Amino acid sequence: LFCEGESGGFDHLLYSKLFPEFFVEPVSNCRNVRSYVKAFNVKRITDFQAFGIIDKDLLTEAEIENLAKENIFVLRVSEIENVFLLMELLEPFSKMRKEKVDLEALRREVIEYAKGHKDRMVSQAISYYASMIFSKPNFEKMSTVDEIEAAHENFTVNGIEMLKKRVKELEEGLDYAIKNMDYDKVIEQFFDKGLIVPVKNIFNQNDKNIFREKL
Numbered sequence: 694l695f696c697e698g699e700s701g702g703f704d705h706l707l708y709s710k711l712f713p714e715f716f717v718e719p720v721s722n723c724r725n726v727r728s729y730v731k732a733f734n735v736k737r738i739t740d741f742q743a744f745g746i747i748d749k750d751l752l753t754e755a756e757i758e759n760l761a762k763e764n765i766f767v768l769r770v771s772e773i774e775n776v777f778l779l780m781e782l783l784e785p786f787s788k789m790r791k792e793k794v795d796l797e798a799l800r801r802e803v804i805e806y807a808k809g810h811k812d813r814m815v816s817q818a819i820s821y822y823a824s825m826i827f828s829k830p831n832f833e834k835m836s837t838v839d840e841i842e843a844a845h846e847n848f849t850v851n852g853i854e855m856l857k858k859r860v861k862e863l864e865e866g867l868d869y870a871i872k873n874m875d876y877d878k879v880i881e882q883f884f885d886k887g888l889i890v891p892v893k894n895i896f897n898q899n900d901k902n903i904f905r906e907k908l
Contacts (some may be wrong), residue, residue, distance in 0.1 A: 749770060780876070804871060
């Protein structure tokens, strides 16, 4: 099971606990996860089969479905850090520690944090989408300069429209989650490592990394 992150990091430790039947191998980033899984399964140098698990980031449902066909699966939250915000984890953790934790206040604080950082999220998303959309047009089957020039112009125009569409959909999704106080949607869409701060504060923990280790 190839994953993002480094050896001993949250991805590695968490997936090793969740999937003890797998040999978990962190390979830094999602691009490497895809490459390693594909290479491993195409070569089939052993009887083992490779799978991958990556952060949701800003992937669309169509992209997620296509990745699944390649044995690469996607978290239902934007990044590994947000797994530690899931109520399926926080509720039993609270009971186990026999602490009275106001989980409704926790939800409100996380959503309030997201509201204050929404504009920064959108700005970061624009860069992410642009790097994905404008990576490189395919000119292999074109034989003249005019064909390539026309294709590049179309690629640029279409790319800009796609970029605007993606950003608009993201902003609308973030606004909806915040307006409707939808905690699950917030941690699904927000890729801000600071979301853990109001959570660890509610649990009266000083260090967010130690708090994650306890979780």
